[in-house]
Amino acid sequence: MSIEARGAQTGPVRHLLGIDDLDARDITQFLDTAEVFFGVSTRRVRKVPTLRGKTIINLFYEASTRTRTSFEIAGKRLSADVVNVSVSTSSVSKGETLLDTVKNLEAMHPDVIVVRHSASGAPHFIARHTRAGVVNAGDGTHEHPTQALLDAFTIRRAKGHLADLVVTIAGDIAHSRVARSNALLLAKLGAKVRFCAPRTLLPIGVEQYGAEVFDSLRPAVRGADVVMMLRIQHERLTEALIPTTREYARTFGLSRSVLAEAKPDAIVMHPGPMNRGVEIDADVADGERSVILDQVEAGVAVRMAVLYLLGAEAGQSPLS
Amino acid sequence: MSPSPTNAARVVMDEGAVADALRRIAAEIVARAPAAPGPVLVAVRRGGIPLAARLRALLGQDVPVGSVDITLYRDDAATALPNPQIGRSEIPFDVDGRRVVLVDDVLFTGRTTRAAIDAVMDYGRPRAIELAVLVDRGHRELPIQADYVGLRLATAADERVEVVADGEAESATVRVEVRGPRAAEEPS
Numbered sequence: 001m002s003i004e005a006r007g008a009q010t011g012p013v014r015h016l017l018g019i020d021d022l023d024a025r026d027i028t029q030f031l032d033t034a035e036v037f038f039g040v041s042t043r044r045v046r047k048v049p050t051l052r053g054k055t056i057i058n059l060f061y062e063a064s065t066r067t068r069t070s071f072e073i074a075g076k077r078l079s080a081d082v083v084n085v086s087v088s089t090s091s092v093s094k095g096e097t098l099l100d101t102v103k104n105l106e107a108m109h110p111d112v113i114v115v116r117h118s119a120s121g122a123p124h125f126i127a128r129h130t131r132a133g134v135v136n137a138g139d140g141t142h143e144h145p146t147q148a149l150l151d152a153f154t155i156r157r158a159k160g161h162l163a164d165l166v167v168t169i170a171g172d173i174a175h176s177r178v179a180r181s182n183a184l185l186l187a188k189l190g191a192k193v194r195f196c197a198p199r200t201l202l203p204i205g206v207e208q209y210g211a212e213v214f215d216s217l218r219p220a221v222r223g224a225d226v227v228m229m230l231r232i233q234h235e236r237l238t239e240a241l242i243p244t245t246r247e248y249a250r251t252f253g254l255s256r257s258v259l260a261e262a263k264p265d266a267i268v269m270h271p272g273p274m275n276r277g278v279e280i281d282a283d284v285a286d287g288e289r290s291v292i293l294d295q296v297e298a299g300v301a302v303r304m305a306v307l308y309l310l311g312a313e314a315g316q317s318p319l320s
Numbered sequence: 321m322s323p324s325p326t327n328a329a330r331v332v333m334d335e336g337a338v339a340d341a342l343r344r345i346a347a348e349i350v351a352r353a354p355a356a357p358g359p360v361l362v363a364v365r366r367g368g369i370p371l372a373a374r375l376r377a378l379l380g381q382d383v384p385v386g387s388v389d390i391t392l393y394r395d396d397a398a399t400a401l402p403n404p405q406i407g408r409s410e411i412p413f414d415v416d417g418r419r420v421v422l423v424d425d426v427l428f429t430g431r432t433t434r435a436a437i438d439a440v441m442d443y444g445r446p447r448a449i450e451l452a453v454l455v456d457r458g459h460r461e462l463p464i465q466a467d468y469v470g471l472r473l474a475t476a477a478d479e480r481v482e483v484v485a486d487g488e489a490e491s492a493t494v495r496v497e498v499r500g501p502r503a504a505e506e507p508s
Contacts, residue, residue, distance in 0.1 A: 029404050032404075033404055033406060035408070036392075036406045036407075036408060036409075039408060039409065040392075043442060043443060044442070044443060044444060045441075045442035045443070047442070048392040048393065048442070049392070049393060049397070049438070050392040050393070050394075050397045051397075308392075308402055309402050309404060310402075311402075
């Protein structure tokens with residue numbers, strides 16, 4: 001509805017670069033469409049012919065098993081041809097610039113490019129240089145919109161709605177594109193967001209997210225409907241910003257005892273990969289409140305919805 | 321807006337005629353294969369929903385009813401604008417070895433039926449798939465025909481045949497209207 005409505009003014013949604021670009025109606029549209037694809041994934045034939053003849057390129061400049069696999073399965077369940085390009089096997093390691101890589105991919109006429117890059121804004125750059133639809137699969141510390149959508153989808157399935165829920169996001173907020181995209185999305189749909197992290201792991205200008213900020217986990221979890229744990233990002237040198245892993249775990253790790261502070265029906269989420277015993281105890285991660293594997297399952301359905309809504313239109317419009 | 325002469329509706333089946341047609345179709349469905357296992361009904365969304373509900377009321381409440389949405393199976397899905405309003409396909413029973421009767425309101429080009437057949441096959445392997453429609457208006461673009469037809473209607477290709485259902489499911493009253501070609505500026 002909103003996508004068609006907007007088509008009259010600025011053209012249909014061609015890219016998914018960030019939650020920041022979406023309004024509540026767009027988000028609800030993605031989530032409602034994902035419900036249909038969730039059903040497809042439970043059938044005997046888990047595949048529909050919708051994007052037959054379309055080509056999707058997964059362009060991953062950062063290692064990722066879960067997200068790349070999820071996009072690949074999503075594309076294949078829509079009958080698209082999916083090509084994976086990963087950094088270690090590509091000419092990137094031979095010194096080719098991002099622009100040259102994009103121009104070369106463009107010459108092969110992909111319909112959608114799914115991109116993960118360590119530089120914030122890389123997907124936006126690619127979107128300006130291709131006819132294909134571009135999906136941001138995580139750019140630096142900026143955004144990870146499909147993760148936020150699948151988290152919202154998981155919460156909505158568990159709770160029935162998002163408005164007025166108290167959602168605690170705890171961990172390395174500063175470096176987390178997941179935290180950023182989730183905070184933006186949850187605020188747009190009327191949830192109340194809490195951030196919990198050591199000062200050193202909070203982003204500059206944390207106030208702009210409208211989140212309540214806590215410096216230890218127990219009070220941050222008190223009365224929460226959703227507890228979302230983030231990992232310490234070794235690859236972004238987070239260790240330098242915390243005293244020791246053990247001390248971090250004591251103040252910011254989610255144990256059964258801390259979780260008892262949350263609402264009795266609270267759910268526990270983690271975008272993965274988990275560091276068991278650091279930000280989350282194993283018995284919580286595997287416990288009855290955990291929806292961590294539901295998130296992974298939702299990921300395929302949500303990405304099918306994104307590829308469906310972008311994929312049919314993509315590749316048709318001229319370069320602006 | 322007052323209707324111009326070209327888009328004034330002409331009723332070709334009123335509720336009485338629809339009820340007669342559905343009774344005849346139900347009898348034909350039973351007559352074709354009276355032995356077990358009995359038929360299952362799968363409505364093609366959304367026009368087939370009230371018709372399938374009324375057929376079930378005639379066939380007996382133990383006849384399973386499901387529905388398919390063909391949006392993801394359209395042959396123009398990859399070139400048309402995406403339709404974000406995809407309905408849920410719900411076939412809450414096993415179609416393996418069953419006799420599936422697809423139920424739709426109007427049979428026209430046959431493309432919707434082709435898509436619906438593909439959708440059903442993705443749920444299993446039925447013993448047979450049959451097609452029941454309230455109106456067959458001709459102008460087929462695929463080699464598809466209905467097994468049960470309420471009314472065969474000669475139409476011009478640009479006329480519109482609309483099955484109008486007032487009310488919910490099996491208690492809906494249904495009539496069939498024909499209108500002239502859509503005016504160019506009229507939204508589809």
